[in-house]
Amino acid sequence: MPPIKLKSSPSPAAAKRQHKAAAKAATQPKEKPRPLTRIQREKQDIIPEAALDVFSLHGFRGATIDQIAEVAGMSKPNLLYYFPRKEEIHRRLISELLVTRLAPLREMDADGDPFPEIRSYIRRKLEMARDFPRESRLFANEMLQGAPRIIEMIEVDLKNLVDEKAAVLTARMDQGRITRTDPYHLIFSIWATTQHYADFDVQVRAVLGLSWAAKGASRMRRAISSNCSSMG
Template sequence: MDGETERPVTRIQREKQDIILEAALEVFSLHGFRGATIDQIAERAGMSKPNLLYYFPRKDEIHRRLIGQLLKTWLAPLEEMDANGDPFPEIRSYIRRKLEMARDFPRESRLFANEMLQGAPRIIEMIEVDLKNLVDEKARVLLAWMDQGKIARTDPYHLIFSIWATTQHYADFDVQVRAVLGPGRGGEGRFEDAARYLEHLFLYGLTPRPRSIDKMSGKS
């Protein structure tokens, strides 16, 4: 209300909110926004529904808080790409950071994927502003490296999309990956195997080639 200052959140209130958000992450990542219910979240959090509603009156408030935190986490690996660095170590590190996220934050990845599949109705403004601005910035970095002859020329946006797609696959389709690899290769080592493969795939493809090779392959 006008003239009133918002009361600071106490330690106990913050702890309760964290418990609710952790429970909601599990429920949303399994059922999506539409399939998740306040009752499911309350049960997962180990509290009554009225108690939960005291901290978050609506389901969309919980979801919005989770998505807002998630997008900051999602942007961090790309933000760390240094325009003044050597492009190959920078791109290699970016691939590694994205795979580490797939390994360490699979529920968050599924939450984000579910939101995208629904048309991103709750975070479209964040995507059109925060995410787009960052990708535009890093696309300019990649283009500068191309202009300097440090990496092969390609579409920087689709390069970023490809890294997203291949790394997040190991979170969103983890059950499939482990089932296909089998017990011998489906353990924690699968992420290191994936990192080595993706590094080779992208870095080999970005290695500048002699012009004569490009002519032989039909490229101008």
């Protein structure tokens, strides 16, 4: 399939506006930047929160500002007062997301004992899937759509990080401290498995016959131990 051009870019005169406060600060450097209002702080918290619900469920195109506004408990124009474009809410969510996602891998210690190090990496990933399933789904949605908005970050930051850690793993394998495998595919497996519990939650629950009320906890514990042991 490839391109499928979206007839987007609806407003030719886009990018002209800016958030009022920001605009003021930008055009009048003399004046003190006037700190964020209480309301501003609140709303800029509530809106991405609501948007996460909707974007993670329907993807960028499938989500509507109206929906987000409704979840956030405000009117569409009011929401647009804080985030003048749909894309900006999404961008904000995505960029936060990437930082959080890279952290666990980044913190994997090269000097530690490789086996517990990997085990704890898996655990952290699983915990993230349990505690932030919406973020996981947002990411998955973005991937499914070909990652249009984050491909460069993946190609540079993520690739470099993985290259680095893969090199460390290879070194450990050379020392015979862990079983030899392709380090990249090892990492992919970890990503895949942990993501799965968030992204395919419905399926997991349905197959295990879990009540929808029984959130995470015990299932997660089994998943963690099960997955750690299968690494052996």
